[in-house]
Amino acid sequence: MNEIKVKAEAHTYPVYIGEDLRHHVKQYLPKHYASILIISDDAVAAHYLQDVKESLSEETVFSHTIPAGEKAKNIEIFYQLHSKAIEFGLDRQSLIIALGGGVVGDVAGFVAATFMRGVDFIQMPTTILAHDSSVGGKVAINHEHGKNMIGNFYAPVAVIYDVQTLHTLHNKEVRSGYAELLKEALLADKSLYESLIMMDLSSLTGQNLTNHLTRGIKIKAGIVEIDEHESGIRKHLNLGHTLGHALESILGYGSWTHGELVAIGLLFAVRVSEKMYAINLPFEQLYTWLKDNGYPLQLPDIDPEEILLKMKKDKKTLDSTIQLVLLQDIAQPALMEISDEDLLNKVYDFLRELKQRNK
Template sequence: MEEITVQSSSHSYQVVIGEGVRFNISEYLPKNYSSILIITDDRVAGMYLSAIKNSLPTENVFESIISSGEQSKSVDVFYQLHTDAIQYGLDRNSLIIALGGGVVGDLAGFVASTYMRGIDFIQVPTTILAHDSSVGGKVAINHELGKNMIGNFYAPVAVIYDVETLHSLSEKEVRSGFTEIIKEALISDETTFTQLMHINLNEISNHQLQKYLSYGIMVKAKIVEEDEKENGVRKYLNLGHTLGHAIEAELGYGQITHGEAVAIGLIFALYVSNEVYSIDLPVDTLYTWLKKNNYPLSLKNFNIQNFIQRMKSDKKTTNKTIQMVLLEEIGSPTVYEISDERLEEYLQSFSEKLVKK
């Protein structure tokens, strides 16, 4: 088992990573709670909900089960969860537990941040992708015009990460989550990136997985502690996300996983970095690895103008000018303002190269 301490502006909290820790959730509660609401989805509930409920000390434990998938990060589901919390009688000394992947974590965290102006919540991630979203306190729901456009900065009081829950993930979910680990390596450490390019996701061991999850969490924790509200270096965590979020929104949430969309965004970010800085980042190496591990890398009906408009809805856009996170070299990210004209050129040439591959 490993514990990582993250310092937010309001409090510090522990990220506990290990096998079987879901059976001992009560050990990591920072205080006694009057009641607990577990928010999970209809896929995770059947596998892990009973274990979590049985590990809690209070009789006032309730559950709300949402539909799995990005579509649940909506204002309607958000409102329904508030209704559930009120009907269950949650008060300001209650706790919300987010049991699931990034969708559940983002949604349940936003509910916790707004219910009675804010109550405690704990992240219990069950996906690789959630190693990124569960740490750092960004909680949100989607708007039909943009991903995570309605949200808050609200840190959990603990993150309990049981790696045994990752055994139930599909290949698609493993791919989706591992993209964020690659992103974290690209913005911080060329040696780790090189190591990752030798991993076959179908053969990854528990030891390797826990090692790289811990690595990713430590990279993110360090950045979040320096810049919790995304005024500076935290923007670097958005490498690949400007185009990635646009792809998700354009195709329709749930048509492609977050990590699969960001994977295309990472290739594009490296491609643009090479064009802007006249360098030679390993675009082909990354593309080959993604292809080998069965990432969907083709974009049907690639409408450049639609993507540009979607990218303009990105939270990093300033005065309608798109800001992309690029790399001057692996481990040296920067934020670069890019005009619509240049972006159109890059998207056109990138799409042509993607088709040829």
């Protein structure tokens, strides 16, 4: 088992990464709790909820499942979970465990941040993608006009990452998670990028997963410790996300995976970086790897102006000017303000290039 310490403003918390951890949850609790509410989704609960319950057999445990998928990150589910917490009699000495992927972690974490003005919660990610969202304390739900627009910064008391839960993932979810790992590598670790770009995602081993996840989480933790509230370099973690989130909002949450659209956003960021800094980056290598590993790279026809409008609603936009995370080289990120006209032209050129490549 690997252990990483993450220093948050409120407290330092451990991230445990290994196999079979779901069978030993009690030993990773930081203290005794009056009661525990496990929040999971329909898909994950069928596989792993009973294991976690049995590992906490001596505790007072309740559970509630929400629908699987991004569409569950809404105000109705958020309110429903508060109602369940009240119904189960949770108090300020209770714990919420988020057992699932990024959606469950975001919703359950936001409930924990707001129930009785805040109770402890633990992240138990069950997807590769959630290695990113489970660390750093960002919790949120979606608004119809933008992803993660309603939320807070609220650090968990622990992250318990059982990599065995990743072996039941569909290929789409594996692709989704590795897009975030690629993002972290492009931001801060050239050797990790070179390792990932040589991987065939259909032949991943448990050791591959543990190694890649540990390195990705260390990158995320290192950035978050410097800038927990996203006033500076934490914005770099949005590499590929300004376009990715815009596409997610336009196409509908859940129709593509988050990571699949982040992958397209990474291609866009790399291409724009090449033009803005007059440099050569591994666009072709990245495109080929994504294509060889089954990432969908053909978007439906979308009006570039609609994309621009969605990008302007991104949380990193300042005074209506879009801030785009770019790369001056691998592991050398930079934040650049781009005018609407310039960005619109670049979106148009990029969509046209994607269409030509997929003829």
